[in-house]
Amino acid sequence: MLRLSTRGQYGVRAMFEIARGWPHRPVSLKEVSRRQDVSVAYLEQLLGKLRRAGLVVSVKGPGGGYLLSRPPERISIGSILKELEGPVALTACVQDPRKGCVRVEGCVTSLLWRALGQRIEQFLDTITLADLLNTNALRRQVRKEAQSA
Amino acid sequence: MLRLSTRGQYGVRAMFEIARGWPHRPVSLKEVSRRQDVSVAYLEQLLGKLRRAGLVVSVKGPGGGYLLSRPPERISIGSILKELEGPVALTACVQDPRKGCVRVEGCVTSLLWRALGQRIEQFLDTITLADLLNTNALRRQVRKEAQSA
DNA sequence: AAAATACTTGACAAATTTGCTCAGGTATTT
DNA sequence: AAATACCTGAGCAAATTTGTCAAGTATTTT
Numbered sequence: 567m568l569r570l571s572t573r574g575q576y577g578v579r580a581m582f583e584i585a586r587g588w589p590h591r592p593v594s595l596k597e598v599s600r601r602q603d604v605s606v607a608y609l610e611q612l613l614g615k616l617r618r619a620g621l622v623v624s625v626k627g628p629g630g631g632y633l634l635s636r637p638p639e640r641i642s643i644g645s646i647l648k649e650l651e652g653p654v655a656l657t658a659c660v661q662d663p664r665k666g667c668v669r670v671e672g673c674v675t676s677l678l679w680r681a682l683g684q685r686i687e688q689f690l691d692t693i694t695l696a697d698l699l700n701t702n703a704l705r706r707q708v709r710k711e712a713q714s715a
Numbered sequence: 716m717l718r719l720s721t722r723g724q725y726g727v728r729a730m731f732e733i734a735r736g737w738p739h740r741p742v743s744l745k746e747v748s749r750r751q752d753v754s755v756a757y758l759e760q761l762l763g764k765l766r767r768a769g770l771v772v773s774v775k776g777p778g779g780g781y782l783l784s785r786p787p788e789r790i791s792i793g794s795i796l797k798e799l800e801g802p803v804a805l806t807a808c809v810q811d812p813r814k815g816c817v818r819v820e821g822c823v824t825s826l827l828w829r830a831l832g833q834r835i836e837q838f839l840d841t842i843t844l845a846d847l848l849n850t851n852a853l854r855r856q857v858r859k860e861a862q863s864a
Numbered sequence: 865a866a867a868a869t870a871c872t873t874g875a876c877a878a879a880t881t882t883g884c885t886c887a888g889g890t891a892t893t894t
Numbered sequence: 895a896a897a898t899a900c901c902t903g904a905g906c907a908a909a910t911t912t913g914t915c916a917a918g919t920a921t922t923t924t
Contacts, residue, residue, distance in 0.1 A: 627892030776921030
């Protein structure tokens with residue numbers, strides 16, 4: 567249950583590769599494709615969204631590629647996933663209040679989904695690309711999150 | 716992102732209704748259907764799985780229905796979802812280690828998905844049907860979980 | 865015994881989502 | 895003008911989801 571689609575997975579991995587070029591070197595999709603084993607065509611689709619969302623800027627022409635639009639510590643994993651897969655929305659009634667619960671009793675569970683969704687978002691918003699660039703920092707971060715739970 | 720399928724949602728709602736009959740009164744799918752607005756045929760599919768998993772027992776004949784197999788405080792939301800939707804598995808490489816990451820770098824993200832998955836499971840295993848039966852208890856529970864995060 | 869209630873199983877089908885590819889563009893540098 | 899690389903939208907096959915349907919079996923009531 568709760569599978570993350572490849573859009574999100576590849577998107578984060580691509581952003582990780584692009585983050586490695588920060589702050590000067592644009593990273594081409596060809597390079598991302600080679601390192602992460604994802605087709606250029608698919609990456610184009612994903613990066614288009616991330617560019618329109620303002621997470622990266624593109625540099626055209628030879629030697630071009632993508633650059634982070636701001637420092638890696640200011641780009642959370644959550645912000646990437648949100649653009650590629652939409653907001654965390656475990657159920658329809660949480661995402662869209664108009665699609666209300668059929669019965670009052672149903673809302674008891676909606677409280678649950680809402681609470682879980684918030685926890686997931688909080689986790690994903692806490693981890694940034696900077697953490698991915700430094701595995702040790704990531705381990706620390708994850709442990710901190712875990713022990714507090 | 717991270718949508719919960721209707722199988723899981725309806726399953727939990729159905730278990731909530733069945734829990735209301737605890738410990739004597741079997742609750743029929745007809746009743747669950749009426750209260751939760753889900754077709755009997757679909758519920759049959761879901762409850763069959765939950766019965767085979769040992770979460771409920773069935774009582775045939777008139778006045779029959781389903782009963783929890785153990786007290787509501789010993790049936791977690793996680794155990795229900797696990798039967799209906801399989802284990803939390805955000806990515807293939809977390810679920811099945813043989814489907815390893817393509818590159819060493821990819822494993823950096825796998826650490827992330829693993830950590831998030833664990834947090835989700837821990838949350839879902841903490842909340843039980845007993846909490847759903849008592850909205851106040853649920854609110855307390857959710858708040859406790861939240862503040863510790 | 866017959867009728868009514870209710871669970872049981874497996875097959876199947878429509879709708880949706882996923883996971884891409886492809887063709888043809890545009891912009892920039894050498 | 896040639897090469898590099900981004901950009902866009904359409905399209906499509908496979909998988910998954912979200913159910914329905916038919917034909918049972920078991921139990922109780924009359």
